[in-house]
Amino acid sequence: MIIYGAGCLKEETITKTIWQYSEKLDGETMDLLRGIACDYNKVKNYAYDRYSGIKSIDKLVPGYEILNEMRAGGMRQQLGLPAVYFEMALFEAIWDIKAMWQNLKNKIMSLANRNEQLTADDKSYIRIVLKINSVYSAILNDRPYEMPEKAKGLCIDVKPLNNRIKRWTRKYKATPRSDSADTFRVTPGGYSYRNGGIRLVSRVERKRVFIPLKDPTPYKRQLNIVIMDDYIKIAVPTEKKVIGCPDNKNVIYVHIGYKDMVTLSNGNVYGAELQKLVLPETERLAVKNNERGKVYKAYLKSLDSGDAEKAGRIENNNLGKIKYNSQKEKKYAETVKFINTELNKMFEKEKPCRVVITAPVRFGRMTKLSRSAKMMLSRSFAGYIRRRIEQKCCEKGIELIKINSKDTGNICSCCGAVGIRKQLDFRCEKCGAHMPSALNSAKNIEKKYLNNT
């Protein structure tokens, strides 16, 4: 299928997160980083508690007042936290508090819009005062304020409306809270890339802690440090120009499957036998989890019976998660690499300007799935594949269309009769069609899309 003249060039940039990984780090370095993350989190939670109330709304923009108050408060000295982390934690907290208020305003606006007792003028008033922070703050704090210009001609009774705004605010306002003490952010002033690694500001003045990186490409961005068991990963937000593919003219219809990664309606398959990569791992994990379950039960039993020595032995020998996790991660990385390589091949060979896939099927809470189906789903890479296709389309300026998957699986793509799916095979008794069910689905996606446009 070819659409002539359908160019894909878009002048845009998108944000893409690049991950950098450290080498394995010693316990001392890990403790230092964990300590910083922990204090960073304390600062955030303190700021949330102190500045997310209605009395602080006016301080949030531009935020210097908060910064000055917190600087003077002595918390930083007490924690012994370098200023670069302390202030970043504060900025992050202020940002979160602002986001909380914005969400709350959206919520109030949607409540107002749905409320049948309110007139159109009432709703306009609410919309106008929510948009002006100083007025909203004055209403919440019972302070006098000047009626906004736009609200002057409205036919409204102000007092009950203000009471309503106050009531909704009280009812739906949340206080942000951070429970993750294993991550912190750092601005370029707090790090430098050098000698194959990154040097981060430590708690000792003029002494930076060196962290060797697997890929020491330097960046000048606000970095997000994520602390793992014995290494760290660094999220680097980067802006990427959308490449655009003016030569791409094809439309492809993509079925995302379990056995083969993707099957196109033109018959091409990418990532054939993905299942072979995923399945042994699923089985290995099932066996492993089963074994671990038994060991864990024995562990609890010996704890119960007061056999602390035995419990300790089991804990040391069998419950170690490190080996288990590193094997799992290695397998995962392998699978992910395979998926990305195959998807790149697909984009290169098919030269699509438009990609049609099905929207993910949502299972309601009432849907009953078998244990093995649940297992398949939880270990399935379909979600990951979808996200990668979306990301790649975005980067390349390729149009992505998601259609409802209803009836793309069980209906014959040749004649439209209901056919029989047996494992990976599709057979139609009416017209005799016989093909892989993935291909049948891909063809149905094509048919459905073309019929609806």
Ligand SMILES: [Zn+2]
């Ligand atoms: Zn048929």
